């Protein structure tokens with residue numbers, strides 16, 4: 001006699017098959033259409049967690065790639081992100097989870113505006129029974145710590161999408177650790193394999209399910225990871241931060257001397273140039289902070305790709321880095337990182353795109 005067949009609860013749809021349709025709705029800023037695609041998957045039996053992680057998350061990553069390749073404007077990217085936030089809210093409302101576990105506070109580091117990735121983490125934790133408070137973008141350290149005290153948090157999950165924010169992230173992590181609340185961090189800012197989280201002595205999770213597994217394991221969560229920042233004794237990081245304004249000004253003066261036509265720049269072009277130079281110095285300072293040139297060279301490769309997709313040759317980055325290298329001749333570590341950045345810019349500029 002054969003056992004009766006188990007009733008099948010397998011979903012009748014796949015998030016990956018709906019991705020192209022979902023992206024098309026984002027491209028058209030079609031909020032209701034995008035929500036329909038997501039709730040259609042839920043109706044077909046796909047668990048809410050999979051819709052968040054296999055539909056909304058990859059779609060947002062693709063939005064970023066399209067913006068970086070100059071295929072989508074900033075306005076299109078903003079509209080898509082707003083719709084994704086609405087879709088996340090619709091998915092959670094549909095699933096309607098009830099908390100049975102302790103409180104986890106999820107927040108972005110000070111100065112960090114990428115709130116959607118940690119929002120996805122927050123919703124996955126909520127779906128797994130935690131009581132979650134999501135504090136959103138750019139939370140100042142002092143406010144976060146007093147919030148944790150007042151609300152008796154079991155753990156705090158902190159997000160960082162931009163590696164240039166790592167020194168600030170470290171201050172925030174330390175502030176939470178001092179108040180004895182276990183911290184888990186995540187986001188692209190900590191490096192693909194979380195290597196910079198290890199440097200800062202904090203538990204890291206690669207994604208939302210990883211964060212959920214970590215907070216469920218109290219021993220792993222409370223394991224002490226030693227920090228490894230002895231290189232800061234050379235004071236290069238602190239000096240770079242102090243000289244930030246002067247470095248940007250001298251790079252601008254160098255640009256004016258080398259490329260006289262920049263006098264015709266519009267104010268928007270000047271703003272973009274100044275903020276690019278600021279990012280370059282900030283990424284360099286963060287690389288020096290964690291003592292890893294890859295943090296800076298990855299940024300240089302990204303910067304060259306961004307500029308070339310907007311018609312600016314890689315040589316512009318090479319010349320600016322050449323100037324920085326000269327200005328930082330008394331900084332052995334930073335100077336070496338910039339030299340590696342020059343090599344990266346030259347190589348990135350010669351690769352056909």
Ligand code: B12
Pocket residue numbers: 053056057058060061062063064065067068077078081111112113114115116117118120121157158159160161162163184185186187188204205206207208211298299302
């Ligand atoms: C939307 C977006 C924005 C929005 C954010 C709005 C919002 N509400 O989130 C806005 C417009 C504010 C923005 C601003 C900027 N952005 Co932006 N942005 C993005 C974009 C398109 C999507 C982010 C996203 O939602 N990704 C999808 C998520 C799901 O993927 P994920 O981040 O990898 O997250 C997963 C894991 O990392 C992990 N995870 C993430 N967070 C956390 C947290 C915890 C605690 C844990 C455990 C795990 C975890 O789990 C997630 C799910 O599995 C990305 C592109 C991209 N490809 O991601 C760029 C991107 C991150 N931005 C970028 C840049 C450069 C900027 C700006 C500097 C642009 C500018 N010139 O102004 C500013 C900086 C603002 C700031 N100070 O924070 C770059 C960063 C490049 C680099 N070299 O570091 C990217 C990669 C775009 C690109 N391709 O160039 N951005």
